[in-house]
Amino acid sequence: MNIKKVSFLIIxxxxxxxxxxxxxKTHFVLGEDVAVFNWFKIYFIENSGMAWGTKLSDILPFMTDRTAKVCLTVFRIFAIFGIGYWLVNTIKKKESKTLVLALVFIFAGALGNILDSVFYGVLFDGSSSQVASFLPAEGYDSLLHGKVVDMLYLPIWKGxxxxxxxxxxxxxxxFFEPVFNIADVAISIGFCILIFFNKKAFPKREED
Structure with missing residues:
Protein backbone atom coordinates (compact mmCIF):
# COMPACT_ATOMS: atom_id res chain seq x y z
CA MET A 1 0.00 0.00 0.00
CA ASN A 2 1.61 3.28 -1.12
CA ILE A 3 1.37 6.82 0.27
CA LYS A 4 -1.34 7.87 -2.22
CA LYS A 5 -3.67 5.00 -1.30
CA VAL A 6 -3.02 5.52 2.41
CA SER A 7 -3.68 9.26 2.15
CA PHE A 8 -6.90 8.64 0.22
CA LEU A 9 -8.19 6.18 2.83
CA ILE A 10 -7.31 8.55 5.70
CA ILE A 11 -9.13 11.42 3.97
CA LYS A 25 -23.81 19.36 15.87
CA THR A 26 -25.79 21.67 13.57
CA HIS A 27 -29.08 19.71 13.58
CA PHE A 28 -29.43 18.32 17.12
CA VAL A 29 -29.76 19.85 20.55
CA LEU A 30 -27.50 18.25 23.15
CA GLY A 31 -29.22 15.12 24.48
CA GLU A 32 -31.61 14.81 21.52
CA ASP A 33 -31.94 11.39 19.93
CA VAL A 34 -33.56 9.82 16.88
CA ALA A 35 -34.34 6.09 16.68
CA VAL A 36 -33.12 4.49 13.46
CA PHE A 37 -33.97 0.97 14.68
CA ASN A 38 -35.00 -0.35 18.09
CA TRP A 39 -31.37 -1.23 18.73
CA PHE A 40 -29.72 1.80 17.05
CA LYS A 41 -30.14 5.51 17.78
CA ILE A 42 -28.50 8.76 16.77
CA TYR A 43 -28.00 10.26 20.22
CA PHE A 44 -26.07 13.54 20.49
CA ILE A 45 -23.72 13.92 23.44
CA GLU A 46 -20.36 15.63 23.90
CA ASN A 47 -17.32 14.13 25.58
CA SER A 48 -14.87 16.54 27.19
CA GLY A 49 -12.54 13.88 28.55
CA MET A 50 -10.95 10.58 27.65
CA ALA A 51 -12.56 7.31 26.61
CA TRP A 52 -15.80 6.33 28.39
CA GLY A 53 -16.20 9.93 29.62
CA THR A 54 -13.27 9.72 32.05
CA LYS A 55 -11.51 13.00 32.83
CA LEU A 56 -7.77 13.36 33.37
CA SER A 57 -8.59 15.47 36.44
CA ASP A 58 -10.34 12.41 37.93
CA ILE A 59 -7.03 10.54 37.77
CA LEU A 60 -4.86 13.54 38.70
CA PRO A 61 -6.99 15.49 41.22
CA PHE A 62 -4.41 18.27 41.62
CA MET A 63 -5.29 19.46 38.09
CA THR A 64 -8.27 21.65 37.26
CA ASP A 65 -10.62 20.39 34.55
CA ARG A 66 -9.42 23.03 32.08
CA THR A 67 -5.72 22.40 32.69
CA ALA A 68 -6.29 18.65 32.40
CA LYS A 69 -8.19 19.19 29.14
CA VAL A 70 -5.30 21.15 27.58
CA CYS A 71 -2.75 18.56 28.77
CA LEU A 72 -4.83 15.75 27.32
CA THR A 73 -5.23 17.53 23.97
CA VAL A 74 -1.50 18.32 23.74
CA PHE A 75 -0.68 14.70 24.60
CA ARG A 76 -3.03 13.52 21.83
CA ILE A 77 -1.31 15.84 19.33
CA PHE A 78 2.12 14.42 20.19
CA ALA A 79 0.68 10.88 20.03
CA ILE A 80 -0.75 11.47 16.55
CA PHE A 81 2.66 12.64 15.33
CA GLY A 82 4.14 9.44 16.74
CA ILE A 83 1.54 7.27 15.01
CA GLY A 84 2.01 9.21 11.78
CA TYR A 85 5.77 8.68 11.89
CA TRP A 86 5.26 4.96 12.52
CA LEU A 87 2.84 4.75 9.59
CA VAL A 88 5.12 6.57 7.13
CA ASN A 89 8.13 4.54 8.25
CA THR A 90 6.16 1.30 7.83
CA ILE A 91 5.19 2.26 4.28
CA LYS A 92 8.75 3.26 3.33
CA LYS A 93 10.13 -0.04 4.60
CA LYS A 94 7.40 -1.88 2.68
CA GLU A 95 6.36 -3.80 5.76
CA SER A 96 3.13 -5.75 6.26
CA LYS A 97 0.06 -4.33 4.49
CA THR A 98 -1.98 -5.53 7.48
CA LEU A 99 0.07 -3.32 9.81
CA VAL A 100 -0.26 -0.37 7.43
CA LEU A 101 -4.05 -0.81 7.28
CA ALA A 102 -4.31 -1.00 11.08
CA LEU A 103 -2.23 2.16 11.51
CA VAL A 104 -4.31 3.97 8.89
CA PHE A 105 -7.52 3.34 10.86
CA ILE A 106 -5.91 4.25 14.20
CA PHE A 107 -4.29 7.41 12.78
CA ALA A 108 -7.45 8.62 11.00
CA GLY A 109 -9.64 7.95 14.04
CA ALA A 110 -7.28 9.65 16.47
CA LEU A 111 -6.93 12.65 14.15
CA GLY A 112 -10.71 12.90 13.80
CA ASN A 113 -11.19 13.23 17.56
CA ILE A 114 -8.24 15.61 17.90
CA LEU A 115 -9.88 17.99 15.41
CA ASP A 116 -12.89 18.18 17.74
CA SER A 117 -10.74 18.81 20.81
CA VAL A 118 -8.61 21.49 19.18
CA PHE A 119 -11.05 23.42 16.98
CA TYR A 120 -14.71 22.75 17.83
CA GLY A 121 -14.72 25.20 20.75
CA VAL A 122 -14.15 28.09 18.35
CA LEU A 123 -15.98 26.69 15.31
CA PHE A 124 -19.35 26.20 17.03
CA ASP A 125 -21.47 27.84 19.72
CA GLY A 126 -23.17 25.90 22.52
CA SER A 127 -25.62 23.03 22.04
CA SER A 128 -27.18 22.69 25.50
CA SER A 129 -30.40 24.60 24.76
CA GLN A 130 -30.15 25.25 21.03
CA VAL A 131 -28.94 23.83 17.74
CA ALA A 132 -25.36 25.03 17.35
CA SER A 133 -24.33 27.22 14.45
CA PHE A 134 -21.11 26.87 12.46
CA LEU A 135 -18.60 29.76 12.59
CA PRO A 136 -20.53 31.93 15.09
CA ALA A 137 -19.36 35.34 16.25
CA GLU A 138 -18.17 33.65 19.44
CA GLY A 139 -17.58 29.95 20.01
CA TYR A 140 -18.57 28.00 23.10
CA ASP A 141 -14.93 27.82 24.30
CA SER A 142 -11.34 28.58 23.35
CA LEU A 143 -8.83 26.73 21.20
CA LEU A 144 -7.80 23.32 22.66
CA HIS A 145 -10.95 23.20 24.80
CA GLY A 146 -13.35 21.68 22.27
CA LYS A 147 -15.56 18.70 23.12
CA VAL A 148 -15.65 15.51 21.08
CA VAL A 149 -19.02 14.90 19.38
CA ASP A 150 -20.49 11.43 19.91
CA MET A 151 -23.72 10.20 18.33
CA LEU A 152 -23.79 6.43 17.69
CA TYR A 153 -25.78 4.56 20.34
CA LEU A 154 -26.56 0.84 20.20
CA PRO A 155 -28.86 -0.17 23.09
CA ILE A 156 -29.07 -3.74 21.76
CA TRP A 157 -30.48 -5.16 25.00
CA LYS A 158 -32.00 -3.62 28.11
CA GLY A 159 -33.26 -5.46 31.15
CA PHE A 175 -25.83 -3.46 26.32
CA PHE A 176 -24.23 -1.56 24.57
CA GLU A 177 -24.19 1.54 26.83
CA PRO A 178 -21.37 3.82 25.51
CA VAL A 179 -22.11 6.45 22.87
CA PHE A 180 -19.36 6.77 20.27
CA ASN A 181 -18.51 8.21 16.83
CA ILE A 182 -16.98 7.17 13.50
CA ALA A 183 -13.48 8.06 14.71
CA ASP A 184 -13.90 5.69 17.66
CA VAL A 185 -15.04 2.97 15.26
CA ALA A 186 -11.94 3.51 13.11
CA ILE A 187 -9.62 3.29 16.13
CA SER A 188 -11.38 0.12 17.31
CA ILE A 189 -11.06 -1.46 13.84
CA GLY A 190 -7.35 -0.66 13.82
CA PHE A 191 -6.76 -2.26 17.22
CA CYS A 192 -8.87 -5.29 16.28
CA ILE A 193 -6.73 -5.80 13.18
CA LEU A 194 -3.59 -5.70 15.34
CA ILE A 195 -5.08 -8.17 17.85
CA PHE A 196 -6.73 -10.70 15.56
CA PHE A 197 -4.22 -10.51 12.70
CA ASN A 198 -1.14 -10.03 14.84
CA LYS A 199 0.97 -12.59 12.98
CA LYS A 200 0.23 -10.95 9.64
CA ALA A 201 0.85 -7.46 11.04
CA PHE A 202 4.16 -8.48 12.62
CA PRO A 203 5.49 -11.42 10.58
CA LYS A 204 8.64 -13.06 11.85
CA ARG A 205 11.56 -12.44 9.57
CA GLU A 206 13.74 -15.33 8.61
CA GLU A 207 17.20 -15.05 10.04
CA ASP A 208 20.21 -15.55 7.74
Missing amino acids: VILLIDQISKVYV YLPEWLPGIGGEYFT
Whole structure:
Protein backbone atom coordinates (compact mmCIF):
# COMPACT_ATOMS: atom_id res chain seq x y z
CA MET A 1 0.00 0.00 0.00
CA ASN A 2 1.61 3.28 -1.12
CA ILE A 3 1.37 6.82 0.27
CA LYS A 4 -1.34 7.87 -2.22
CA LYS A 5 -3.67 5.00 -1.30
CA VAL A 6 -3.02 5.52 2.41
CA SER A 7 -3.68 9.26 2.15
CA PHE A 8 -6.90 8.64 0.22
CA LEU A 9 -8.19 6.18 2.83
CA ILE A 10 -7.31 8.55 5.70
CA ILE A 11 -9.13 11.42 3.97
CA VAL A 12 -12.23 9.26 3.36
CA ILE A 13 -12.40 8.20 7.03
CA LEU A 14 -11.86 11.79 8.19
CA LEU A 15 -14.55 13.12 5.86
CA ILE A 16 -17.13 10.55 7.03
CA ASP A 17 -16.25 11.29 10.65
CA GLN A 18 -16.29 15.08 10.39
CA ILE A 19 -19.35 15.32 8.13
CA SER A 20 -21.34 13.16 10.57
CA LYS A 21 -20.18 15.27 13.53
CA VAL A 22 -20.89 18.62 11.86
CA TYR A 23 -24.33 17.41 10.76
CA VAL A 24 -25.28 16.25 14.25
CA LYS A 25 -23.81 19.36 15.87
CA THR A 26 -25.79 21.67 13.57
CA HIS A 27 -29.08 19.71 13.58
CA PHE A 28 -29.43 18.32 17.12
CA VAL A 29 -29.76 19.85 20.55
CA LEU A 30 -27.50 18.25 23.15
CA GLY A 31 -29.22 15.12 24.48
CA GLU A 32 -31.61 14.81 21.52
CA ASP A 33 -31.94 11.39 19.93
CA VAL A 34 -33.56 9.82 16.88
CA ALA A 35 -34.34 6.09 16.68
CA VAL A 36 -33.12 4.49 13.46
CA PHE A 37 -33.97 0.97 14.68
CA ASN A 38 -35.00 -0.35 18.09
CA TRP A 39 -31.37 -1.23 18.73
CA PHE A 40 -29.72 1.80 17.05
CA LYS A 41 -30.14 5.51 17.78
CA ILE A 42 -28.50 8.76 16.77
CA TYR A 43 -28.00 10.26 20.22
CA PHE A 44 -26.07 13.54 20.49
CA ILE A 45 -23.72 13.92 23.44
CA GLU A 46 -20.36 15.63 23.90
CA ASN A 47 -17.32 14.13 25.58
CA SER A 48 -14.87 16.54 27.19
CA GLY A 49 -12.54 13.88 28.55
CA MET A 50 -10.95 10.58 27.65
CA ALA A 51 -12.56 7.31 26.61
CA TRP A 52 -15.80 6.33 28.39
CA GLY A 53 -16.20 9.93 29.62
CA THR A 54 -13.27 9.72 32.05
CA LYS A 55 -11.51 13.00 32.83
CA LEU A 56 -7.77 13.36 33.37
CA SER A 57 -8.59 15.47 36.44
CA ASP A 58 -10.34 12.41 37.93
CA ILE A 59 -7.03 10.54 37.77
CA LEU A 60 -4.86 13.54 38.70
CA PRO A 61 -6.99 15.49 41.22
CA PHE A 62 -4.41 18.27 41.62
CA MET A 63 -5.29 19.46 38.09
CA THR A 64 -8.27 21.65 37.26
CA ASP A 65 -10.62 20.39 34.55
CA ARG A 66 -9.42 23.03 32.08
CA THR A 67 -5.72 22.40 32.69
CA ALA A 68 -6.29 18.65 32.40
CA LYS A 69 -8.19 19.19 29.14
CA VAL A 70 -5.30 21.15 27.58
CA CYS A 71 -2.75 18.56 28.77
CA LEU A 72 -4.83 15.75 27.32
CA THR A 73 -5.23 17.53 23.97
CA VAL A 74 -1.50 18.32 23.74
CA PHE A 75 -0.68 14.70 24.60
CA ARG A 76 -3.03 13.52 21.83
CA ILE A 77 -1.31 15.84 19.33
CA PHE A 78 2.12 14.42 20.19
CA ALA A 79 0.68 10.88 20.03
CA ILE A 80 -0.75 11.47 16.55
CA PHE A 81 2.66 12.64 15.33
CA GLY A 82 4.14 9.44 16.74
CA ILE A 83 1.54 7.27 15.01
CA GLY A 84 2.01 9.21 11.78
CA TYR A 85 5.77 8.68 11.89
CA TRP A 86 5.26 4.96 12.52
CA LEU A 87 2.84 4.75 9.59
CA VAL A 88 5.12 6.57 7.13
CA ASN A 89 8.13 4.54 8.25
CA THR A 90 6.16 1.30 7.83
CA ILE A 91 5.19 2.26 4.28
CA LYS A 92 8.75 3.26 3.33
CA LYS A 93 10.13 -0.04 4.60
CA LYS A 94 7.40 -1.88 2.68
CA GLU A 95 6.36 -3.80 5.76
CA SER A 96 3.13 -5.75 6.26
CA LYS A 97 0.06 -4.33 4.49
CA THR A 98 -1.98 -5.53 7.48
CA LEU A 99 0.07 -3.32 9.81
CA VAL A 100 -0.26 -0.37 7.43
CA LEU A 101 -4.05 -0.81 7.28
CA ALA A 102 -4.31 -1.00 11.08
CA LEU A 103 -2.23 2.16 11.51
CA VAL A 104 -4.31 3.97 8.89
CA PHE A 105 -7.52 3.34 10.86
CA ILE A 106 -5.91 4.25 14.20
CA PHE A 107 -4.29 7.41 12.78
CA ALA A 108 -7.45 8.62 11.00
CA GLY A 109 -9.64 7.95 14.04
CA ALA A 110 -7.28 9.65 16.47
CA LEU A 111 -6.93 12.65 14.15
CA GLY A 112 -10.71 12.90 13.80
CA ASN A 113 -11.19 13.23 17.56
CA ILE A 114 -8.24 15.61 17.90
CA LEU A 115 -9.88 17.99 15.41
CA ASP A 116 -12.89 18.18 17.74
CA SER A 117 -10.74 18.81 20.81
CA VAL A 118 -8.61 21.49 19.18
CA PHE A 119 -11.05 23.42 16.98
CA TYR A 120 -14.71 22.75 17.83
CA GLY A 121 -14.72 25.20 20.75
CA VAL A 122 -14.15 28.09 18.35
CA LEU A 123 -15.98 26.69 15.31
CA PHE A 124 -19.35 26.20 17.03
CA ASP A 125 -21.47 27.84 19.72
CA GLY A 126 -23.17 25.90 22.52
CA SER A 127 -25.62 23.03 22.04
CA SER A 128 -27.18 22.69 25.50
CA SER A 129 -30.40 24.60 24.76
CA GLN A 130 -30.15 25.25 21.03
CA VAL A 131 -28.94 23.83 17.74
CA ALA A 132 -25.36 25.03 17.35
CA SER A 133 -24.33 27.22 14.45
CA PHE A 134 -21.11 26.87 12.46
CA LEU A 135 -18.60 29.76 12.59
CA PRO A 136 -20.53 31.93 15.09
CA ALA A 137 -19.36 35.34 16.25
CA GLU A 138 -18.17 33.65 19.44
CA GLY A 139 -17.58 29.95 20.01
CA TYR A 140 -18.57 28.00 23.10
CA ASP A 141 -14.93 27.82 24.30
CA SER A 142 -11.34 28.58 23.35
CA LEU A 143 -8.83 26.73 21.20
CA LEU A 144 -7.80 23.32 22.66
CA HIS A 145 -10.95 23.20 24.80
CA GLY A 146 -13.35 21.68 22.27
CA LYS A 147 -15.56 18.70 23.12
CA VAL A 148 -15.65 15.51 21.08
CA VAL A 149 -19.02 14.90 19.38
CA ASP A 150 -20.49 11.43 19.91
CA MET A 151 -23.72 10.20 18.33
CA LEU A 152 -23.79 6.43 17.69
CA TYR A 153 -25.78 4.56 20.34
CA LEU A 154 -26.56 0.84 20.20
CA PRO A 155 -28.86 -0.17 23.09
CA ILE A 156 -29.07 -3.74 21.76
CA TRP A 157 -30.48 -5.16 25.00
CA LYS A 158 -32.00 -3.62 28.11
CA GLY A 159 -33.26 -5.46 31.15
CA TYR A 160 -32.62 -6.69 34.66
CA LEU A 161 -29.70 -9.04 35.16
CA PRO A 162 -30.35 -12.46 36.75
CA GLU A 163 -30.27 -12.44 40.54
CA TRP A 164 -27.66 -15.19 40.62
CA LEU A 165 -24.95 -13.02 39.09
CA PRO A 166 -22.55 -12.00 41.89
CA GLY A 167 -22.38 -8.28 42.63
CA ILE A 168 -24.56 -7.09 39.75
CA GLY A 169 -27.53 -9.48 39.95
CA GLY A 170 -30.90 -7.77 39.80
CA GLU A 171 -29.51 -4.48 38.44
CA TYR A 172 -30.87 -2.81 35.32
CA PHE A 173 -28.35 -3.16 32.50
CA THR A 174 -28.00 -1.83 28.96
CA PHE A 175 -25.83 -3.46 26.32
CA PHE A 176 -24.23 -1.56 24.57
CA GLU A 177 -24.19 1.54 26.83
CA PRO A 178 -21.37 3.82 25.51
CA VAL A 179 -22.11 6.45 22.87
CA PHE A 180 -19.36 6.77 20.27
CA ASN A 181 -18.51 8.21 16.83
CA ILE A 182 -16.98 7.17 13.50
CA ALA A 183 -13.48 8.06 14.71
CA ASP A 184 -13.90 5.69 17.66
CA VAL A 185 -15.04 2.97 15.26
CA ALA A 186 -11.94 3.51 13.11
CA ILE A 187 -9.62 3.29 16.13
CA SER A 188 -11.38 0.12 17.31
CA ILE A 189 -11.06 -1.46 13.84
CA GLY A 190 -7.35 -0.66 13.82
CA PHE A 191 -6.76 -2.26 17.22
CA CYS A 192 -8.87 -5.29 16.28
CA ILE A 193 -6.73 -5.80 13.18
CA LEU A 194 -3.59 -5.70 15.34
CA ILE A 195 -5.08 -8.17 17.85
CA PHE A 196 -6.73 -10.70 15.56
CA PHE A 197 -4.22 -10.51 12.70
CA ASN A 198 -1.14 -10.03 14.84
CA LYS A 199 0.97 -12.59 12.98
CA LYS A 200 0.23 -10.95 9.64
CA ALA A 201 0.85 -7.46 11.04
CA PHE A 202 4.16 -8.48 12.62
CA PRO A 203 5.49 -11.42 10.58
CA LYS A 204 8.64 -13.06 11.85
CA ARG A 205 11.56 -12.44 9.57
CA GLU A 206 13.74 -15.33 8.61
CA GLU A 207 17.20 -15.05 10.04
CA ASP A 208 20.21 -15.55 7.74
